Amino acid sequence: xxxxxxxxxxxxxxxxxxxxxxxxxxxxxxxxxxxxxxxxxxxxxxxxxxxxxxxxxxxxxxxxxxxxxxxxxxxxxxxxxxxxxxxxxxxxxxxxxxxxxxxxxxxxxxxxxxxxxxxxxxxxxxxxxxxxxxxxxxxxxxxxxxxxxxxxxxxxxxxxxxxxxxxxxxxxxxxxxxxxxxxxxxxxxxxxxxxxxxxxxxxxxxxxxxxxxxxxxxxxxxxxxxxxxxxxxxxxxxxxxxxxxxxxxxxxxxxxxxxxxxxxxxxxxxxxxxxxxxxx
Numbered sequence: 042x043x044x045x046x047x048x049x050x051x052x053x054x055x056x057x058x059x060x061x062x063x064x065x066x067x068x069x070x071x072x073x074x075x076x077x078x079x080x081x082x083x084x085x086x087x088x089x090x091x092x093x094x095x096x097x098x099x100x101x102x103x104x105x106x107x108x109x110x111x112x113x114x115x116x117x118x119x120x121x122x123x124x125x126x127x128x129x130x131x132x133x134x135x136x137x138x139x140x141x142x143x144x145x146x147x148x149x150x151x152x153x154x155x156x157x158x159x160x161x162x163x164x165x166x167x168x169x170x171x172x173x174x175x176x177x178x179x180x181x182x183x184x185x186x187x188x189x190x191x192x193x194x195x196x197x198x199x200x201x202x203x204x205x206x207x208x209x210x211x212x213x214x215x216x217x218x219x220x221x222x223x224x225x226x227x228x229x230x231x232x233x234x235x236x237x238x239x240x241x242x243x244x245x246x247x248x249x250x251x252x253x254x255x256x257x258x259x260x261x262x263x264x265x266x267x268x269x270x271x272x273x274x275x276x277x278x279x280x281x282x283x284x285x286x287x288x289x290x291x292x293x294x295x296x297x298x299x300x301x302x303x304x305x306x307x308x309x310x311x312x313x314x315x316x317x318x319x320x321x
Contacts, residue, residue, distance in 0.1 A: 084196045086320045087135035088265070094312035096126040096150070096273065102305040103294070108175075110294040114164040118157040120175055126153045126306065132314070134185070140193045142206075143186055150179035154218075165225040173221040177304065181248060183212025199318040200258040200265055210250045216277050216304055218242040220292070227293040227301075242292055244280035244304065248273055256316065267314035277304040 100122065108120035128151065134144030156174035163170050187208035194200050220226075222240050254269035280303065281289040292302040 084320050085135060086194055086196050086199065086318065087133070088316045088318045090132045090134070090146075090267070090314050090316040092130050092132065092148075092267075092312050092314035094128045094130070094148070094269075094310050096128060096306070096308055096310045098123045098126055098153075098306055098308040100124075102307075103302045104177075104304055107292065107294040107302045111175075115157070115173070116162040116164065117159065118161045118173070120157075121155055123153055123177075123306075126179075127151045128179075132185075134187075136194060136196070140189045141186070142189070142194075142208075143184070145182075145184050147180070147182045150177075150181075153177045163223055163225075166223055168223055170221055170223050173223075174219060175221075176219045178217045178219075179214055179306065181212050181214035183210045183248065183250070185210035185250075185252075187252070187254070194256075194318065196320060199263055199320075200256060202258070204256040206252075206254050206256070208252050208254075210252070212248040212250070213245065214248045214275055214277075215245045216243065216280065216306075218244075218280055218292070218304065224292075227291050227296065227298065242280045242282055242290075244277035246275060246277045246279070248275040250274070250310075254312075263318040265316040265318060267312075267316055269310070269312040269314065271310040271312065273307055273310055275306045277306070280304050 102123065105122040108122055112119040128148045130146055130148030132144050132146030134142050134146075136142050154174070154176040156172055156176065158172055160169050160171055161173055162168070163173070185208060187206045189204055189206045191205040192200070192202050193204060193206075219241050250271050250273045252269050252271040254267060256265050256267045258265050281291045283289060291298070293300040294302055
């Protein structure tokens with residue numbers, strides 16, 4: 042190669058090298074920009090569940106005092122004490138930390154109380170009543186916090202074996218208490234109630250629950266069987282109906298305001314739950 046050609050090649054190399062270096066530097070900056078702004082996908086684990094529970098209501102409550110007192114005024118029938126309250130519910134929950142879960146749900150208690158059959162004389166009013174009834178219905182909504190202290194669910198893996206947990210919940214509950222129209226209530230209002238207004242007494246109250254539970258996978262469609270033992274504190278102390286002036290008509294077992302019947306439905310609860318885990 043002649044000296045002239047060598048000089049030309051050297052000049053071209055000197056001119057091209059900075060351009061190539063600039064292109065490499067630009068590509069590196071672009072790569073770093075995308076790497077810095079790339080977000081990693083965070084998987085979330087949640088579940089839907091349905092449950093059935095049996096609520097063992099404490100025997101020491103004012104409804105039972107009402108039932109005893111009122112049965113003495115019924116010549117051919119007796120009102121039983123409250124005992125077991127079955128309920129159905131639905132729940133949605135999710136993991137928000139490694140061992141913690143949060144859920145939101147609701148439940149409906151099947152009717153508790155009873156309807157007596159036949160014509161029964163009601164001594165308080167001196168009338169004969171056909172099929173008198175005393176029936177209670179409860180609807181509640183709650184939020185729950187649980188801590189898994191053994192074998193917690195994991196993202197995408199869910200449960201691999203028996204899991205143990207503990208937690209608590211707070212909820213809002215509403216109650217309807219239907220009594221026969223002829224029941225002799227205590228009127229705290231200025232006007233007399235009508236028979237139709239007298240039939241349903243309503244109330245609402247917060248409910249608090251502490252729970253110990255276990256979950257076990259059955260390896261079918263990510264389904265899990267759960268079992269809980271809980272204690273629920275639920276006391277309706279405002280059960281009444283109200284007239285247009287916001288005055289109360291209440292249930293009483295002594296005939297005085299001091300004998301007002303609060304529906305104390307606190308007690309131990311056993312629950313069976315079927316959960317379906319999913320992730321996204």
